[in-house]
Amino acid sequence: MSLSICKGATQQGKLVVILLNTVFLLFVCQLTIGFSAFGLQINRKSANCTSKFLFVPLFYQQDLDENTRLAVWKIEENEDFFLAHVSVQREITHPNKRLQHLAARYLLKYLFPDFPHRQIEIASSRKPFLRDDRYHFSISHCSDYAAVIVSPVARVGIDVEYFTPRVHKIKHKFLHADELRFANAQLPSQQIEVLTLLWSAKEAMYKWYGLGEVDFSEMMQTYPFEAANSGTIEGFFYKHPFQQKLSLSFIHWDDICLVWVKSK
Numbered sequence: 001m002s003l004s005i006c007k008g009a010t011q012q013g014k015l016v017v018i019l020l021n022t023v024f025l026l027f028v029c030q031l032t033i034g035f036s037a038f039g040l041q042i043n044r045k046s047a048n049c050t051s052k053f054l055f056v057p058l059f060y061q062q063d064l065d066e067n068t069r070l071a072v073w074k075i076e077e078n079e080d081f082f083l084a085h086v087s088v089q090r091e092i093t094h095p096n097k098r099l100q101h102l103a104a105r106y107l108l109k110y111l112f113p114d115f116p117h118r119q120i121e122i123a124s125s126r127k128p129f130l131r132d133d134r135y136h137f138s139i140s141h142c143s144d145y146a147a148v149i150v151s152p153v154a155r156v157g158i159d160v161e162y163f164t165p166r167v168h169k170i171k172h173k174f175l176h177a178d179e180l181r182f183a184n185a186q187l188p189s190q191q192i193e194v195l196t197l198l199w200s201a202k203e204a205m206y207k208w209y210g211l212g213e214v215d216f217s218e219m220m221q222t223y224p225f226e227a228a229n230s231g232t233i234e235g236f237f238y239k240h241p242f243q244q245k246l247s248l249s250f251i252h253w254d255d256i257c258l259v260w261v262k263s264k
Helices: 003-037 079-083 095-111 167-174 177-184 188-209
Strands: 060-063 069-074 120-122 128-130 136-142 145-151 155-162 220-222 230-239 242-252 256-263
Touching (some): 128 136, 177 188
Parallel strands (some): 136 155
Antiparallel strands (some): 230 242
16 A cells, blocks of 8 residues: 555544544534433533534523423623524613623523513513513523523522622621521631522512512521532511512522522
8 A cells, every 4th residue: 555545544534533523522412402301401511512513502401390491591692693583672772781681581482482572571670570471480680691480380580690709798788687697607718609699599589579679688588508509598588468488499600609489
């Protein structure tokens, strides 16, 4: 066999290996997407689908049960991407807020394709809602993240937050005395995490209630919980004469946390 033929064979072999690697990567990414269809979780950070030929659009998704779904989107697209699927419903001049608005509505339709996003109204409490209550839903934005939770049967609330030392400055405004003692008892390295989770939990409860005029420190209370990457926070909402025990779920990554709640 001549040298030129050997070189050609080597090049063909390399081409075959590249093609096989590409097919394998596409298969793994498609398999990851398929898991989502069966109610499993997707985390874009752990999916490792880096092929330019395939885009996994979600940062995180979870089907909580057969009726309730949530998702988080890390906004990396321009407006045109979202405008191909949804529209801006009101006058929003700030570019980042427009993207947040569009990303949230895109997620609503992603989770439930028949979601009537053009029928969303805003209550005096600033809660978005559908007049016919076909779906109960909650929306949260934080910088370049948008999060939604949707259910046709359950009352829901969600909040996404960045971890920030600034939470120390407002902790006395939203924490009950018992909660403040719990937060202050944590290791200094964990206090920002715990305080942010507590703030996010109360935001989720506030959105779950949806009627406004709530004292965060007195009407919404939480009980001590274990600071971990994910878990549950038991809480209690009270606004005379309404009261309800709530179980909130949370998960966090390097720089953000997500808290949600649902109830009948």
